Amino acid sequence: xxxxxxxxxxxxxxxxxxxxxxxxxxxxxxxxxxxxxxxxxxxxxxxxxxxxxxxxxxxxxxxxxxxxxxxxxxxxxxxxxxxxxxxxxxxxxxxxxxxxxxxxxxxxxxxxxxxxxxxxxxxxxxxxxxxxxxxxxxxxxxxxxxxxxxxxxxxxxxxxxxxxxxxxxxxxxxxxxxxxxxxxxxxxxxxxxxxxxxxxxxxxxxxxxxxxxxxxxxxxxxxxxxxxxxxxxxxxxxxxxxxxxxxxxxxxxxxxxxxxxxxxxxxxxxxxxxxxxxxxxxxxxxxxxxxxxxxxxxxxxxxxxxxxxxxxxxxxxxxxxxxxxxxxxxxxxxxxxxxxxxxxxxxxxxxxxxxxxxxxxxxxxxxxxxxxxxxxxxxxxxxxxxxxxxxxxxxxxxxxxxxxxxxxxxxxxxxxxxxxxxxxxxxxxxxxxx
Numbered sequence: 001x002x003x004x005x006x007x008x009x010x011x012x013x014x015x016x017x018x019x020x021x022x023x024x025x026x027x028x029x030x031x032x033x034x035x036x037x038x039x040x041x042x043x044x045x046x047x048x049x050x051x052x053x054x055x056x057x058x059x060x061x062x063x064x065x066x067x068x069x070x071x072x073x074x075x076x077x078x079x080x081x082x083x084x085x086x087x088x089x090x091x092x093x094x095x096x097x098x099x100x101x102x103x104x105x106x107x108x109x110x111x112x113x114x115x116x117x118x119x120x121x122x123x124x125x126x127x128x129x130x131x132x133x134x135x136x137x138x139x140x141x142x143x144x145x146x147x148x149x150x151x152x153x154x155x156x157x158x159x160x161x162x163x164x165x166x167x168x169x170x171x172x173x174x175x176x177x178x179x180x181x182x183x184x185x186x187x188x189x190x191x192x193x194x195x196x197x198x199x200x201x202x203x204x205x206x207x208x209x210x211x212x213x214x215x216x217x218x219x220x221x222x223x224x225x226x227x228x229x230x231x232x233x234x235x236x237x238x239x240x241x242x243x244x245x246x247x248x249x250x251x252x253x254x255x256x257x258x259x260x261x262x263x264x265x266x267x268x269x270x271x272x273x274x275x276x277x278x279x280x281x282x283x284x285x286x287x288x289x290x291x292x293x294x295x296x297x298x299x300x301x302x303x304x305x306x307x308x309x310x311x312x313x314x315x316x317x318x319x320x321x322x323x324x325x326x327x328x329x330x331x332x333x334x335x336x337x338x339x340x341x342x343x344x345x346x347x348x349x350x351x352x353x354x355x356x357x358x359x360x361x362x363x364x365x366x367x368x369x370x371x372x373x374x375x376x377x378x379x380x381x382x383x384x385x386x387x388x389x390x391x392x393x394x395x396x397x398x399x400x401x402x403x404x405x406x407x408x409x410x411x412x413x414x415x416x417x418x419x420x421x422x423x424x425x426x427x428x429x430x431x432x433x434x
Contacts, residue, residue: 002030002349005090005111007080009036009064011043012312012334013117015407019342021073029349032073033109035080035092036064042140044119044403045331048179049141051270053150053188053194057140058422067408078104083114083284090114113307113345116294117338118281120313120329123291129251137179146270150187151194153267157207157288158199167254169208170172172266174248174256175273176214177222178366181231183270184212185368188238210240211264213256215247215273222328223364234368242273248273275329277314289316300341311337320358327359335404336360351432365400 004024005019017034024030042050049055068075078092086112095104122138124130135146150171157168171187173180191208202208210237212219212379219235219242220228235242247259251271256264277292287295287303293316295303300315302308311317312334317327327333340357347354405414 001028003033003034003112004030004115004345005033005109005113006115006117007033007090008117008312008314009038009075010117010119010312011331011333011404012338013115014041014062014064014067015335015404016115016117016311016338016341018067018071018408019072019338020345021068021071023342024346024349030345033111034064034068034073034075035078035090035109036075037077037079037095038064038139039077040064040140041067043331043401045178046259046401047137047140048183048186050140051137051146051150051183052190053147054186054190057144061140062408076103076109078107079222080118081280083308084108085285085308088112088114088307098253111307113309113348115309115311115341116314117174117312117334118278118314119312120275120277121146122271123276124271125274127248127251130135130271133251133253134174134269137183146268148189149268153190154194154199154202158201164207165254167265167267169202170211170264171268172211172213172256172264173270173272174213174251175271176216176219176242176244177272178220178364180214180270180272181219181235182367183272184210184235184240185238188240205239211243211266212240212242213246213248213258213264215245217245219244220366225364227364227366231366231368233350238368239380275313281314283402291316299344299354300337300357301354307313309341311341316431318361319358320356330364331400331404332362333359335407338407359363389434 002005004020006013009017013034016031018030020030026034040063042057042061046055050057055075062102078095080090082091083089084091089108090111091108092106094102094106094284097103122136135142137143137146153169157164173184187210192204195202195204218225218228219232232242248256249259250257251269254265254267256269258264279292281292281294282288286305286308287313289295293314294310295316296310297303298318298320300309300311300317302310313329319325319327336359337357344354402414405417
């Protein structure tokens, strides 16, 4: 039986495993194996909501074991360390639990076709102090850790007798891409919700400060200027202090120092500036670029091994018709690539030629929490000029997540879980308090 191994259970990898399991796996035409170092999946574009406390990780996370049981693929826990391309084996490191106990020993899995969908990591550009004093939002665990620190900061400030220190209740977000902008807006709402739960010694208008720091001349530099301007205006109304053209030279224990010498006091620092693929990809004897991404052909096959494919943020995919541009690292790109490969691997098993992947830009939407959503629809189809904002844009933004859920669960389960969450939300605090 043909062995298809998918490494990485993010948006693209899990959608692909589910689609292949429901077709090739269910029919017995192939054995589908998904490998991931985590036990559960969470949609990465919503990490800022976990960090702010406006979304509960336990409610929205999906267990890989359950999904594999429902959709006819195998899930194996572990972190890939290397590939034996000669014998077609994926090698995994031993997996330890939180107490350091070995759960699974080092092991290897054979493959006939390998798909790498390991996503991306935050790029700190070698900035001193980032690893020691800043929190990245790469995983649900990191986002949850930031939220716990945020709640503790408010509890500490409310309980202390003396005045607040210069850094207390100040958050510095480094990087004004979509994650940074959306987090700034969510935190504005979350901090006010926190105070409303009898933390009455804190005045959010006076004591809380959110700084958004961007090295480029404008926020959201990868998106059209109109989206950037609209988001900047809304953040200004929320009294988020936006610093553009400001490069961070160092992250200190209680502050961020800019290259111009200015120091911004901050009790909490979030690093959301830039992305790169995991470094281990550069040690697989496959072609990579400066961001550690695997260079692929238009069929999504790696340039040095036709049996190995890559998709999502870890793949450098040429945007056909827009050379030398690459497909941007967005959830919609991973979704399209997973859908494309689900069809193409069926062709591969039938010894039919593979078709080229063509990315379709449906635009970009940036959520500013309950306050607004701004963006453009249809992207390059209409020149990116179909501007949307407000309630309609908010619905379109939410529909992206619902499309992901529908790809994993089907329509009825997605609809029922949405209704159940809506009902349970009415009986819970508006912000997570622990």
